[in-house]
Amino acid sequence: MRRSLILYSAASAALFALPAFADDASDVDAVIITATRIPAIVAETPGARVIDEDTIEQRGAVFAADILADVPGLSIARGGPFGLTQLRMRGVSPGKTLVLVDGVPVNDPAEINGAFDFAGFDLGDIQRIEVLAGPQSSLWGSDAIGGVIAFTSRELDGLRAEAEAGSFDTVRGRLSAGVANERYAVGAYASYFDTDGISAADEADGNDEADGFTSTTLGANGRYAFSPTVTVDARLRWSESDTDLDGFPAPTYALADTDDTTSSEQWSGFARLTARALGLDHQVSVSASDISRATVSAFPSVFDADRQVLRWQASGVSADSRIDYAFGAEHEDVSGALSSGLSEELSTTSAFATGRFQLSGRLTLSGGLRRDDTEDFGDATTGRLSAAYELGGGVILSGAVGTGFKTPTISQAVCDFCFSSEPFPVLRPEHADSREAALGWVSGDGRFQGRATVYRLEVQDQITYVTDPGFNSYYVNIAETRTDGVEVEGRAALPAGFDLSLAYAWTDAVDATDGSRLLRVPEHSGSVTLGWTGNRLSGALIVRGEGDMGDAGGERDGFVTANVNAAWALNEHVSLTARIENLADEHYQRLLGYGEPGRSGYVGIRLRY
Structure with missing residues (x-):
């Protein structure tokens, strides 16, 4: 914990010292975010972040979770290196963050919380990642009660290939090719990843089964x-994955080596x-x-779910270019079939x-309003209003x-995994209210920038699974959860080709009914x-840390880890790559009881034509 506190203090101190490193002036274009339905400038949009293709490559990120952990306010919950990987945004439970891939909602309707599993989400074809923190239901509906993460695929004109091998008998390959011009585009890609891995249950507890x-991920695109x-x-x-898991075998029912698998x-x-x-x-x-x-274990399960969305949107700009607007309508059908034999359809x-x-040269106002008519849980109207004012001096x-708002998931609606001699409670949709303020600064030459955000996010009628004194288990609405936070x-663009990025989040997430902290939300995190x-060499050193965190069954200790990666350009087409993860060979856990790899290394080659 002491090392975590040192990391956080250093990061904060360095951030406010950035102006001392100013160098030559250069022009920097404003970064635009499009998940807002109308293009918006990130610096003027509270809670908005963009991770571009260059950043993904510089940090050696293979999977989405590798880089989303650097976004302040996001916490990754992962059951081992490749187990179920879910994300909490600003302390709210999984399933309250909508995940879009090229505008298509991909959250799992059959998962208990309706959450997306980031395990194995390969970044080989991803050009940019946009993050919108805070309720975005006015833009995207139910699943966006806590925020949105939008992935945009690239439209490639040329050929790219990449191969890598390393620790734990890991091999990885990517291949993509395409043709793109103003008239048409066509392309395809393939990614493959295979590893023997480590024990999902922490090896320090006597587990040694790898x-x-x-x-495997395949994709194609076309435009005319x-x-x-x-x-x-x-x-x-399209993607397919097979994962070896560890479970909770009898007679102790404690996490340990098992032959469990999931596909x-x-x-x-x-x-x-x-x-x-x-x-x-x-x-x-139409999307x-x-x-x-399918999971093979002592408690096997099979889940199937699908979602279809029909959407129309119209957008325009006023004659004086001071007003941008968009409006539209959409219809969504979701269905799921659970291993219990229960199924449900929601629309x-x-x-x-x-x-x-653009009210003036300095003041910009933005707003949105949405009406959702659900088939089973009534109607909901949501809205969002934001403002940005340029104070001067950047x-x-x-x-x-x-x-x-968020409707109950299919699993919650049919009360899957419920046991009670009495009728199950009738669930209500969850509702959220959020307030946030941000102060940002960009130097005149664009080489230095920073932003501090404070917020409060409240969720009423949050749905949770409980067991009462009579040993009946079911889903109920609890009164309220509340998250107060600072991000x-x-x-900073430093001399000699160096750049420094810093992120820190303080997240105070509690059950407002009794003041207890919510589980699996670290109070402190940073990178x-x-x-x-x-000219030829590029790379990055990434240091990440989290403070202590309450988890099911106890307290998970805080940790600090470091990764380093580099690329050496042999020529304009061919580069050699190398990366080392967990540089200091730190023993740590993201979730209590689940192991993470020790020091590991990987080398590869990258082709660009």
Whole structure:
């Protein structure tokens, strides 16, 4: 814990010392985020972050969880190196963060919380990741009660290949190719990952059976412009994974080596027509996602779920370019079949509108409103209002208030895993209220920037699984959870090709009914990344830390780990790569009882044509 506190103090001190490293002036374009439905500037959008392709490559991230852990306010809960991997945003439970892949919702409707499993989500085809923290139901509906993470695939013009091998008999390969121009684009990619792994149950507890993991991802994209105003495009992504797990065998029912396994198959895709008509840009799309999961254990299970969304959106800009706006409607059908034999279908019809108004040269107002009509849980209206004011000297003051809602998941709606001699409680949708304020600064030459955010996020009627004194188990709505938080982040372009990125989050997440802390939410977390880019050599040193954290069955100790990676360009087409994870060979756990790899190393080659 002492080392964690030292890391956090150093990160905060370095952030506020950034102006001391100023160097040559350079122009930097504003970073744009599109998950807001109308393009918005990140610095003017509270809770917004963008991770671009260069950052993903510089940090050597293979899977999404490898880099999302660096976003302040996000905590990764992972049952071993490749076990179930879920994300909590600003302290709220898994399932309250909507995950989009090229605009397609991919959350698992059959999972208890409706959460997305990030284990094995390969970044080989991803061009950028956008994160919107705080309730975004006014933009995206039920699953966005706590925030949104949107992945955007690249449209490749050329050939890329990558191969890597290393510790635990790990092999990885990626291959993608495509042609893209203004008239048309077509491309495809494939990624493969295989490792013998380590024991999912912590080896320090006497577990030594290696739990392997294999993942394959395939994808394709196409686009064709019939004219300057009419375009069609489509994407398809398929993945399959097999994971060895550890379970809770009799007679102790404590986490230990077992022969448990789980396999999953998921695909998602969309087809979209974009056209200019009546002075507006229209998009009509149909998207779908499907996931099947099977677990072999003492308590085997099979889950199947699918989702289809039909969406229309129109957007425009006022004659004086001071107002951007979008509005539209969508219909979503979700179904799931559970291993218990129970199944359910849910549908929602929605209408939404959002806009941004440049009130003056310094003040920008944004707002959104959405109405969701659910088939089984009534209607809900959600909204969000934000403002950004340029104080001068590169300082921007921004703030937002918003509401969100989430309907019970299929598993909760049919009360899967419930045991009671009495009728099960009737569940209500969860509702959220959020307030946040941010103070950001960008130097005149764009080389230094930072932002500090304070927020409060309250969730009423949060659904949880309980066992009463009569040993009846079921889902209930609890009164309220509350998260107060501070997020601090900064970046500096230093001399000699170095750059420094810092992130820190203080997250106070509690059950407001009794004041107890919510489990699996570290109060302190942070990261420091020192990157460098030269004529041939580039790479990064990433240090991450979390404080102590309450978990089911006890307290998980805090930890600090470090990774380093580098690439050496032999020429403009070929680079050699190397990375070392857990540089100090730290013994740590993300979740209590589950192991994480010790020091490991990997070498590879990267081709770009």
